[in-house]
Amino acid sequence: MKLIAWDVDDTLNDLMRVWLEKWYLPRNRRCRAGYAGLRENPPHKALGLTLPAYQRSCDEFRLSGHYAAMPPVKDVLAWFKEHGAGYRHIAVTAAPLRAAHESAGWVYRHFGRWIRTFHVVPSPRKGLALPRYEATKAGFLRSIGGCDLFVDDSRENLRPLAAAGTKCLLVPRPWNGAPGTMAALLRSIR
Numbered sequence: 001m002k003l004i005a006w007d008v009d010d011t012l013n014d015l016m017r018v019w020l021e022k023w024y025l026p027r028n029r030r031c032r033a034g035y036a037g038l039r040e041n042p043p044h045k046a047l048g049l050t051l052p053a054y055q056r057s058c059d060e061f062r063l064s065g066h067y068a069a070m071p072p073v074k075d076v077l078a079w080f081k082e083h084g085a086g087y088r089h090i091a092v093t094a095a096p097l098r099a100a101h102e103s104a105g106w107v108y109r110h111f112g113r114w115i116r117t118f119h120v121v122p123s124p125r126k127g128l129a130l131p132r133y134e135a136t137k138a139g140f141l142r143s144i145g146g147c148d149l150f151v152d153d154s155r156e157n158l159r160p161l162a163a164a165g166t167k168c169l170l171v172p173r174p175w176n177g178a179p180g181t182m183a184a185l186l187r188s189i190r
Contacts (some may be wrong), residue, residue, distance in 0.1 A: 002149065003088045003090065004149045004189070005090050005137075005149070006089060006091050006115065007157065008092075008106070008107055009095065009103070009153075010153040010171065011073075012110070013070050014073060015058075016038065016041065019057075022066060023066060031047055036174050037174065041173070042054055042055075055125060059096055062099035062102050063098075063102065067099070068106060072111070075182040075186060077111075080113075083190060084113070084114035087114075089117075090119065090147070091111070091118045091119070092140060093119070093120050094120070094137065096123045097123075097128070100120040104120075121137055121139070121140055137150075137157050138157065141166075149166070149167045150166055150169070151168075152168070152170070153170070153175075158170060169188065171185060
C-alpha cells in the first residue's frame with residue numbers, strides 16, 4: 001500500500017490564514033497585511049515583525065485553544081473520507097516542540113481514522129537546545145525509508161525529496177505561487 005506523508009500546517013489546516021485573521025490582525029489593527037498578499041512564509045517581514053516576535057505570536061495561538069478549534073481544510077477532509085483508506089498516511093510537521101502536542105491532538109481528532117503516525121521536526125526557538133535527530137522533514141522521511149508521495153506547502157521542504165525521485169505535491173498557498181486549487185491537487189493523487 002502506498003505511503004503518503006502530509007505536512008500539517010497550511011496543508012491539512014489553514015493555520016496561517018486563521019492565525020492572521022482571527023488572532024494577529026484583531027490584536028494589531030494598524031497592520032494592513034492580508035492573507036492573499038503574503039509572499040513569504042514565515043511572513044514576519046510583511047507584518048513588520050522580527051522572526052522571534054512572529055514565532056511567539058504563533059506559539060501563543062497554538063497554545064490558546066484557537067489552534068485546537070481550527071477546522072480541517074474541507075477539500076482535504078472530503079478526500080480522506082473518499083480515498084483515505086486506499087493509502088497509508090503519516091503526518092510530518094515542523095511545529096515548535098512546546099506546542100507539538102496541540103498539533104498531534106488536532107491531527108488525530110480530525111484525521112485519526114487514516115493518519116496513524118505523527119512526527120515532529122521541531123521548529124527552532126531561541127534559547128531551546130534540543131537533541132537534533134533530523135533537521136528537516138526530508139531528513140526524517142529518508143530515515144524511515146521514504147514515502148511514495150509528500151504533500152507540503154513549502155517548495156524548500158519538497159525540493160530535496162523531489163530531487164531524490166519522490167513524487168511531491170505543492171499545496172497552493174499565496175507564498176509559494178503554486179497554481180490551481182486544493183481540490184485539483186487532491187484529484188491528481190488518484
